[in-house]
Amino acid sequence: MINKVVDNIEKALDGVEGNMTFMVGGFGLSGIPENAIDALSKKDIFGLTCISNNAGVDDFGLGLLLKRKQIKKMISSYVGENAEFERQMLSGELEVDLIPQGSLAERCRAGGAGIPAFFTPAGYGTEVAEGKEVREYNGKPHILESALTADFAFVKAWKGDTAGNLIFKGTARNFNPLMAMAGKITVAEVEELVEAGELDPNQIHTPGIFVQRIFQGEKYEKRIEQRTVRTKE
Amino acid sequence: MALDKNQIAQRIAQELLHNTYVNLGIGIPTLVANYIPKGIDIEFQSENGVLGMGPFPFEGDEDPDLINAGKQTITTLSGAVLFDSATSFAMIRGKHVQLTVLGAMEVSENGDIANWKIPGKMVKGMGGAMDLVASADNIIVAMMHTNRQGESKILKKCTLPITGVNCVKKVVTNLAVLEITQNGFKLLERAPGVSVEDIKNSTAADLIIEGEIPEMKF
Numbered sequence: 009m010i011n012k013v014v015d016n017i018e019k020a021l022d023g024v025e026g027n028m029t030f031m032v033g034g035f036g037l038s039g040i041p042e043n044a045i046d047a048l049s050k051k052d053i054f055g056l057t058c059i060s061n062n063a064g065v066d067d068f069g070l071g072l073l074l075k076r077k078q079i080k081k082m083i084s085s086y087v088g089e090n091a092e093f094e095r096q097m098l099s100g101e102l103e104v105d106l107i108p109q110g111s112l113a114e115r116c117r118a119g120g121a122g123i124p125a126f127f128t129p130a131g132y133g134t135e136v137a138e139g140k141e142v143r144e145y146n147g148k149p150h151i152l153e154s155a156l157t158a159d160f161a162f163v164k165a166w167k168g169d170t171a172g173n174l175i176f177k178g179t180a181r182n183f184n185p186l187m188a189m190a191g192k193i194t195v196a197e198v199e200e201l202v203e204a205g206e207l208d209p210n211q212i213h214t215p216g217i218f219v220q221r222i223f224q225g226e227k228y229e230k231r232i233e234q235r236t237v238r239t240k241e
Numbered sequence: 242m243a244l245d246k247n248q249i250a251q252r253i254a255q256e257l258l259h260n261t262y263v264n265l266g267i268g269i270p271t272l273v274a275n276y277i278p279k280g281i282d283i284e285f286q287s288e289n290g291v292l293g294m295g296p297f298p299f300e301g302d303e304d305p306d307l308i309n310a311g312k313q314t315i316t317t318l319s320g321a322v323l324f325d326s327a328t329s330f331a332m333i334r335g336k337h338v339q340l341t342v343l344g345a346m347e348v349s350e351n352g353d354i355a356n357w358k359i360p361g362k363m364v365k366g367m368g369g370a371m372d373l374v375a376s377a378d379n380i381i382v383a384m385m386h387t388n389r390q391g392e393s394k395i396l397k398k399c400t401l402p403i404t405g406v407n408c409v410k411k412v413v414t415n416l417a418v419l420e421i422t423q424n425g426f427k428l429l430e431r432a433p434g435v436s437v438e439d440i441k442n443s444t445a446a447d448l449i450i451e452g453e454i455p456e457m458k459f
Binding site: 097110131177178179183 | 287288289290291296297298299300302303304305306307308309310311312313314315323324325326327329330333334353358361364365366367368369370371372375376402403404405406
């Protein structure tokens with residue numbers, strides 16, 4: 009068994025530098041690697057390219073890095089919840105590549121799976137297709153999308169073991185397993201870290217081979233973006 | 242009387258077919274889940290990774306690890322399943338999800354839809370909308386017939402950056418139900434008390450009007 013455990017967040021982030029490309033898991037604020045983001049936001053690293061479905065909110069998630077202008081470029085599918093993001097984008101300070109969510113997920117998966125590019129119908133005939141090769145399959149036009157990889161992928165799981173195997177909970181899974189595959193160095197943070205052998209191999213979502221470093225996060229705020237409830241009759 | 246948002250959702254719910262998988266977009270589409278006709282079994286898919294989505298949780302039961310694509314807290318029904326984003330879009334792109342209901346800023350008579358960007362003003366991103374409209378066999382748009390300035394959102398050609406081409410099959414607005422045919426928008430139904438003339442006056446695109454146009458029934 010290869011032990012992937014790092015003792016602390018500093019060791020987890022060892023080798024992180026400015027101008028690197030990071031993947032950051034999560035959908036909205038659900039399933040984001042809170043501890044890694046917090047630590048990155050305290051480092052003096054700038055010029056980052058971040059691949060993440062969303063950009064956090066003004067004071068949480070990737071919003072923390074945006075506020076310090078650590079991010080040069082965002083690759084995302086939806087960025088509607090962050091006023092500072094919109095301001096930096098419209099003023100031209102921040103470079104933004106918006107791509108369809110399914111293409112984003114598949115580009116990460118492809119990056120980790122050794123598939124350099126693929127054809128998808130999503131985005132054909134739109135701005136997203138500009139400059140991309142178009143090919144017809146089964147009478148329908150598709151556009152060529154390329155794989156994504158990153159210097160570091162930061163992901164968050166519910167449980168993990170010392171071998172780096174991961175289990176996610178609820179919809180906090182989202183992009184995390186795909187980004188874990190596509191990181192040159194994948195740093196997984198978990199709510200509960202257990203010994204190898206304690207997780208049922210049948211229930212593991214992400215095999216430890218995709219994870220280089222794992223640690224148990226110190227705390228999780230797990231902020232809810234849209235609290236919606238119904239009242240008991 | 243023009244419909245309110247809930248009534249638009251209620252009318253769209255009549256389009257739901259038994260034993261199908263459906264993806265509901267943010268806004269009016271989300272309300273469709275409140276009006277599923279009796280005897281119709283539907284499983285709702287949310288592209289962030291859940292199939293078998295249930296209603297909002299009771300107060301105190303909210304789980305930050307269980308949200309829909311609008312980032313709202315949700316519940317799951319028995320038989321629900323959770324998965325990653327690539328699997329979710331395999332369901333969508335692979336046409337396993339049969340119906341997509343989504344909102345729009347503009348729809349054109351050839352079935353193009355625009356709903357993700359207003360250049361220079363609003364850039365929130367397309368989220369999963371481009372994947373959804375590129376693949377679903379049936380796409381219904383839920384929206385108000387006109388914008389806040391009273392201008393038609395039913396157009397000959399979209400003026401905003403489009404989300405997908407030739408994809409919308411039906412549009413349900415506060416005034417009318419429209420089908421997109423090879424020859425353009427066909428008026429199928431009108432909101433109760435709204436005349437064909439009213440609808441024509443609020444519509445920039447040409448309308449195909451054949452015979453008597455019935456009122457929507459609820």
